[in-house]
Amino acid sequence: MAVPTERFVAHPLVVRITHWINAFAMVCMIASGWAIYNASPIFPFRFPVWATVGGWLGGSIAWHFAAMWLLCANGLVYLTYGLLSRHLQHQLLPVSPRDVARDALLALRFRLPHEAGRYNAVQRALYLFVLLLGVLLVASGLSIWKPVQFSWLTSLFGGYDFARRVHFCAMAGIVGFVVVHLALVMLVPRTLLPMFTGRAKRHAPTHPDTQQEHRA
Template sequence: MTPPDHPLPSPQTRRRIIHPLLVRATHWINAFAIVCMVMSGWAIYNASPLFGFDFPRWATLGGWLGGAIAWHLAAMWLLVVNGLIYLCYGVLGGHFRRHFLPLHPRDLLRDIKHALTFKLAHQAGIYNAVQRLMYIGVLLLGVLVVASGLSIWKPVQLDGLVDLFGGYDIARRVHFVAMAGIVAFVVVHLALVLIVPSTLLPMLTGRAPRHTHKNAAEQEQQA
């Protein structure tokens, strides 16, 4: 048997950029700011609990009420500035349109079913419907947590914003619920990273492998 004129193409691994530098930078800055805000926020909560429980001291930041408020405000401005940069890039640069839209109910129900049966496929750089919903949701929660936080920080100066939430006490509860939603997102996000650890490296390097095959015509051109 004579060998074929062209051998079978061998797979080659190329690397493609799936997370631009700005997305990676804002992601990690947001992660740091959110951790600081949540832990310091829990310390502030413990000084005047809304519900019948306290957060453990080891999970708080600031040491005392004044220190916790200082950490909370510093992290808030970091989160706001960094978040605005990300939002401007996402809207003006088309990042949100390319990765988070469209979001169809049929696709969402299908991917939820696959996720519950551990059959949800993952491809680097492509967001499934569940991920799109989660990212859109956490962006909206971020806006809500900042707005409610400003209203309880400056209730006199921002009385119109306080009235929009239905009063100071309700604004505090909205702030707590929005914070809880963000924490839930982080927990699910970390769980998915543990299940699919290959998603972590691209968020550090920005690149993911792409397997391709060279056809015979390409091999002839390079010969």
């Protein structure tokens, strides 16, 4: 007997819009940030020109700040909606090291079940981690952008040069998150369409009378 299914709203409209704006802004920020890094590298390597935007240092800085303001505005919309609607609480909490370890082992064995519209413990931990990285990215970015006006913040990071390293590492963490995120989408491609349509399928709840008929 076929298992009955139903369509439901897996991702509200606000979440979908902010998700794709965030994706666009992050790509612009990363690519322009790599171009800015190339102008004065702090490590013995440079990023390929094809992976950067801006064309020159001034243009890359303009791209970087434009994407930054878009990302900040979009983030405020998402956080406001997430807090007022309790979306963040429902999707990202609770999370515990034990649950993360359990789901990570299941994922490595390709046995982690996926339920549309709900994050497993690994996803919750990753999203919380990337939110913290975002805060670190903004704080270190401000200390680099205005080292005189935000001298206290720059000092908190151990000086301008170390703040650049913190900013770079936070950015690398964001890139790592994006890589993992895309890998998970490739492993479970059915999760992509609901981010456009908002709707997904799930097993329909069985009515008690129906359960009794099945048992009979």
